[in-house]
Amino acid sequence: MSCIHSGRIQAFISVIALSVMAGIAFSALGLRRKRRNERILAKLPSNLEAWRRPNTIDSDDETIWKDADDILREAGLIQWPYMGEEIGSSQGIPVNTCHSQNGYSYVTPCRDVATKGPGTRHSLGRFMYLNPLKRAARTTQGTDVIVRVMAIRNHGRPQLNILRKLATGPQILLSNNHTLPILQEIHFEYISFATFPKVGESMLDVYGRIWPRNSVGDVLDMITQALEDAFSDNFLVQWHPESLRTMEVSVSKPRVFLIDFEVATSFEADCPKNERLCTGCPMGSSLIQSETYARPRIPEMNSNEPYDPFKLDVWQLGTAIEPIDNILDAMKALDSAVRLDANDVLAKLTSAIHHMPPLSLLIPFEMLEDPMDF
Template sequence: MSSVSLGRTFATIGTALLASYVFWDAHCPRNTRRRIRQKLPANLDKWRIPGNCVQDEERIWLQLGEVLDQWGFTQWQHRAGSILRAPSTAPQLSSGFGYTPLARTTPIWLGWFEYTNPLCRAVRTREGHDVIIRVIVIGKEGHEHLKILRKLATGPLSLYSENHALPMFAELQFEDIIFGVFPKVGGSVLRAHGYWPRNSVGDIVDMLLQMLEIMKALVFIHSHNVAHRDAFMDNFVVQWQPESLAAKKISISRPRIYLIDFEVSVQFPEDCPIENRVCVGPPLGGSFPSPEMYKRQCPPEVESGKPYDPFKLDVWQLASSLHKFKSKIPAIDETLAAMTDDDPVCRLDAQQALDRLGQIVASMPPESLLFEPEGAFKFNSDTN
């Protein structure tokens, strides 16, 4: 989709949301607001983990149903576990963020959404665009997250091609809760290898080049003194899975990858000396208020209790997510290994990884990468 068309999509979605939001905000009785708010979680932690079962998660969004309806949203239906299914009655329009290749024969996968926690919800606008609503602020929590999103995902910085932060269409406020509205993208990069997509080494290396574009995303946000601190694969989404193994050829068009979830990100002031741009301990913030809540893998420097470079942490997190991926091309696999070096001094930074992987891939014809990576999931020939 061209930048002009995409810009029109942003404008259409944003204008429609704003109109519904302003109307309801002006006409909703105060006692109705209070009644709904009292039923919702008091903080981000309780919204992330509202109970011990899926029903507790569903209850939150059912209680918000009246608000979402008035804002012009149709909620996706709960299917099973953490999977939501697109509504069958509402119209559907492309917003330029999610596609499926012809080799897949049907866009059925675009009608599914698997959430990592109940802070986010898939909905469809009145005009037929699928978007994700994400709880960002509750009371005094989450304001740093919102500040970073406003800087990277809206305004002039969101227009740079090097910036892969997923754009934020709108902010909607209900009482002390601020929601961000984001486009629903095709799917998670986490599914690119070892799951249903029939991606070749070339597809995944292109994602490495898009993970070079991902690395560009990290280079871009790093140049603005923002460290993501949760740069694992499940926080990157892709417009579509290329699946060149199914098509038996390398496509000319390639999907764009976006970076999401800045909840535990940190931003340093422009005048902060480089040696002072450090963190101590695991990445905390928002719905991760204490070390006991943090369950992700950590490199040695994070567990040391000493100050460390959070930008090197981003690189380690990204590469460690790829530990099961083997391209069977030594130079690529060696570069990935260098991105997870236990010694942060020896570990490649984002720009070094970008330069090295870029040189490797540029020296190889695309057709030479049309083969299965090691550990790829095996499909029957009639699987769609």
């Protein structure tokens, strides 16, 4: 009995010893990880504004994302190679690979997919960005995505929460919700990233001033989608239809997706309409100052008086699509009492479009003046 008892004690002591050693090893691993995380954090910008506008030799956009590479790799993401500075900066698809089909990027049949240039398969393999908050990457499953820095400490948290409401869960299933869905959230200490599908083209050049040969019908279709959610440069489109190249009305219509909630404000559903008001420039983040707000401004933004932010959205979208006659003229009225809201514009615009034969919209439009001069 004593031998058995002694053996049990010895086994028990061995178990305790192993547990202690495992605990020490785990603690050592945790300490090494903590120190590694501290080293990474020390290299990364401490707020969104510093990440958006790196201004030192040691903090250019390429260096920043190299320092964040371990974070993305642990989340199963491999960054696209950096290609250098063009209009802003750009990345290119990994060498000897093809752009993956994720349902968000297409090339029209009127563009030869084997050639290079805008609107081709080759252009889908480039990602150009105006600030380093965004980065193209590929998942371990081979899907191309865009990674964006969403929040650092409390900066950007309210906007991330707004995006979660729209881009995840039941809301993302609504047919009139054009918000680009969140595929993954990545949290590293006090920094939050999110990944989104990589979408074909920016809607900023919807009017064809650079390359896409979109007709009035193409543009109106995109505008009506944008009105359902405003800012043309805050929207992406799966492809530019370019029906002026074929002079045919295509059965396939590209879907428009809303991005960038950087200065978003939300109101509860039961908030009375007369209380859904803002004052001054829409800041979103406290780090964005009024003097750096670069978008067109309406008088009420400078009056320090409360105003309807939804009419502001309509006006700023309207300044980018000026050529489309009387209905859209109401979108850019300086008098907020006269200006229509998005629902009114959408109703009037869709009614007008539905009364026009599709072939009648297969025409180019004339830019009466540059909307960016507004």
